[in-house]
Amino acid sequence: MRLATWNVNSIAARLPRLLEWLEQTAPHVVCLQETKIADALFPRAEIEALGYEVAPHGLGQWNGVAVLSRVGLEGVTAGLPGAPPTTPPEARALGARCAGVRVWSVYVPNGREVGHPQYVYKLDWLRALHAVLAAELESERELVVCGDFNVAPTDADVWDPEAFATSTHITVPERQALAELRALGLEDVVPRPLKYDRPFTYWDYRAGNFHKNLGMRIDLVYATAEVAAAVTDAYVDRDARKGKGPSDHAPVVVDLRDPAPPGGLLPSGAASGEGG
DNA sequence: ATGCCTTATTTCATAAGA
Numbered sequence: 001m002r003l004a005t006w007n008v009n010s011i012a013a014r015l016p017r018l019l020e021w022l023e024q025t026a027p028h029v030v031c032l033q034e035t036k037i038a039d040a041l042f043p044r045a046e047i048e049a050l051g052y053e054v055a056p057h058g059l060g061q062w063n064g065v066a067v068l069s070r071v072g073l074e075g076v077t078a079g080l081p082g083a084p085p086t087t088p089p090e091a092r093a094l095g096a097r098c099a100g101v102r103v104w105s106v107y108v109p110n111g112r113e114v115g116h117p118q119y120v121y122k123l124d125w126l127r128a129l130h131a132v133l134a135a136e137l138e139s140e141r142e143l144v145v146c147g148d149f150n151v152a153p154t155d156a157d158v159w160d161p162e163a164f165a166t167s168t169h170i171t172v173p174e175r176q177a178l179a180e181l182r183a184l185g186l187e188d189v190v191p192r193p194l195k196y197d198r199p200f201t202y203w204d205y206r207a208g209n210f211h212k213n214l215g216m217r218i219d220l221v222y223a224t225a226e227v228a229a230a231v232t233d234a235y236v237d238r239d240a241r242k243g244k245g246p247s248d249h250a251p252v253v254v255d256l257r258d259p260a261p262p263g264g265l266l267p268s269g270a271a272s273g274e275g276g
Numbered sequence: 277a278t279g280c281c282t283t284a285t286t287t288c289a290t291a292a293g294a
Contacts, residue, residue: 009293010283034293036284061284062292110294150294169294195278204294205281212280216294242278248293 001071001099001258005031005146005219006240006251007107007202011066012036014247015043021240022050025253028071029098031105031146035064042066057094064091065107065147071099080106082128084121092125095136101227102140104133106147111168119168122150126177130184137184137224145186145222148202148249151178153188156198157217169218178220186222191234191252199236202249210241219252230256 004027008014011032022030035042035058042056053073058064067073073096080093092107109125112118129145136143151174155161164170182188193199200215209215221234233255241250 013283034283110292112292112294152294164294167294202294205283208278208280210280211278218294238278245282246278248282 001029001101001256002027003029003031003101003103003144003146003221003254003256004237004251005033005105005221007033007148007219007247007249009034009247009249010036011043011064012041013245015046017240017245017247019046019050021237021251022047022052022068025237025251027253028069029101029103030068031103032066032068033064033105033107033148035066036061037064055094055096057091059089059091062090063107065094065105067094067096067098067103067105069096069098069103073098075102080125080128080132082131084124084128086121093129100142102136102143104143104145104147106145106149108148108150110150111174114166114168114171122168123173123177126174126181130177130180133181133186134184141224141226143186143224144227145181145220146252147220148218149178149220150218151175152216152218153178153220157200159200159214159216169216181222185224187225187228189221189223189228189231189234189254191221191236191254193236194238200238200250201236201252203241205248219249221252221254223254227256232257 052068056066057078075097109122111122201219203210203215
């Protein structure tokens with residue numbers, strides 16, 4: 001199964017590129033962020049025409065997430081229970097079950113500035129995410145949380161930590177929030193870069209930052225051990241950041257071995273012909 | 277060439293992104 005996550009920065013603006021990318025990349029499940037569109041206006045027909053079921057969660061022109069799947073889409077839950085209330089309300093999370101895997105698409109608040117009310121909101125939101133995932137992980141074995149976390153997990157995930165010394169995205173409390181998610185049993189599925197040494201997923205539109213590779217790794221895939229063990233490849237599709245009218249984020253693509261056959265794992269020593 | 281920002285709405289200007 002091929003799983004992907006992509007902050008498209010407006011699905012209306014990105015639709016031609018998204019459709020082209022879906023046809024070329026052929027993911028089975030796609031988590032989208034910053035769709036920036038109300039559900040009633042979501043370009044459902046164009047995406048369904050490519051064989052996907054669509055679960056959007058958008059409340060207006062800002063934020064917005066979605067899950068696309070061509071391997072089943074059940075148990076959709078829009079929104080993050082326990083998230084801090086906002087005016088107007090914000091659509092930043094959606095969960096669904098696709099081919100037996102519980103999949104979350106999340107768009108963590110930016111935070112704006114350290115100490116800003118938006119920064120407090122960001123940390124509160126991450127706490128709410130932690131609580132929801134902790135509850136689900138009591139019964140879910142195959143779960144993956146994909147999205148724009150707006151946090152660079154380590155200094156190596158920022159092109160220049162000095163440039164962010166007083167900024168959000170790298171502070172101890174933000175990184176601690178990620179560490180607490182990992183402490184639930186979630187593993188950071190680090191993709192390989194297709195060029196250069198680090199798997200950045202975001203480059204500012206300004207000043208030719210993409211072309212200078214001045215990026216950040218803030219789009220993450222956090223997976224349970226069962227899912228992480230099935231990963232055969234993971235990469236940042238930086239080609240999608242090139243050309244005319246790109247998002248400022250690149251997709252992260254993760255390939256997983258086919259799930260175990262119905263009835264569970266084969267008995268130890270009885271496996272044959274596996275490894276495909 | 278990958279090529280120096282783009283999205284949105286309160287639109288010919290401004291706020292926000294990270």
